[in-house]
Amino acid sequence: MGLFSKKECDVCKKKMVLMEGYKCADGTICNDCKKKMSPLFTDYKNTPIEKIKEHLVYREANKSRVKAFVAAETFGEYPKVMVDRKHNWFIVTKATKLSDENPDVFDLSDIQNVLVEIEENKRELHFTNKKGKTCSYKPARYEFAYQFKVNIKRIIHSSK
Numbered sequence: 184m185g186l187f188s189k190k191e192c193d194v195c196k197k198k199m200v201l202m203e204g205y206k207c208a209d210g211t212i213c214n215d216c217k218k219k220m221s222p223l224f225t226d227y228k229n230t231p232i233e234k235i236k237e238h239l240v241y242r243e244a245n246k247s248r249v250k251a252f253v254a255a256e257t258f259g260e261y262p263k264v265m266v267d268r269k270h271n272w273f274i275v276t277k278a279t280k281l282s283d284e285n286p287d288v289f290d291l292s293d294i295q296n297v298l299v300e301i302e303e304n305k306r307e308l309h310f311t312n313k314k315g316k317t318c319s320y321k322p323a324r325y326e327f328a329y330q331f332k333v334n335i336k337r338i339i340h341s342s343k
C-alpha cells in the first residue's frame with residue numbers, strides 16, 4: 184500500500200481523505216463514524232470494528248429516544264441532567280441542542296447509586312483602608328464556594 188493510497192473506513196467503507204481516521208483495535212474508522220459515536224465511548228482504540236458497528240446501531244436507535252425525550256425536570260447547567268418522567272429516562276449532557284449531540288438516553292432503573300462529593304472553598308474577604316493597607320474585617324468575613332460532583336453509577340442490562 185502506497186503512502187498516498189486512499190484508505191477506506193472499515194465501518195461505512197467511505198474513502199477517507201489523507202490524515203483522516205481513528206485507529207481502533209483492528210481497523211480504522213472515518214471522522215463521520217467517529218462523530219456518531221457516544222461522547223462517553225472513549226476507549227475506541229481498544230475496540231474491534233464489530234463492536235463499533237454494534238455501537239453505531241445502538242446510536243441510531245438512541246436518536247429516536249432523543250426525539251421522544253420530554254424533559255420534565257432539568258438540573259444543573261453544564262453539564263445538565265434532564266429527566267423524562269413519562270419514559271423514566273435521563274440524559275446527562277453539555278449540549279444546547281439535543282438533536283445535534285445525540286446524548287445517550289439512559290433508563291432511570293439503571294441507576295445503582297448516586298455519590299455526591301462536596302468541595303468547600305473558603306476565602307477571607309479584605310478591604311483597603313485609607314492608608315492603602317489591606318485589612319481584615321472584624322469579625323472576619325469569608326466567601327464560600329461550593330463545588331458539587333455528582334457521580335451516577337449505572338448498571339447496564341445486556342443480553343450478551
Ligand SMILES: [Zn+2]
Pocket residue numbers: 192193194195196197212213214215216217
Ligand atoms: Zn465511516
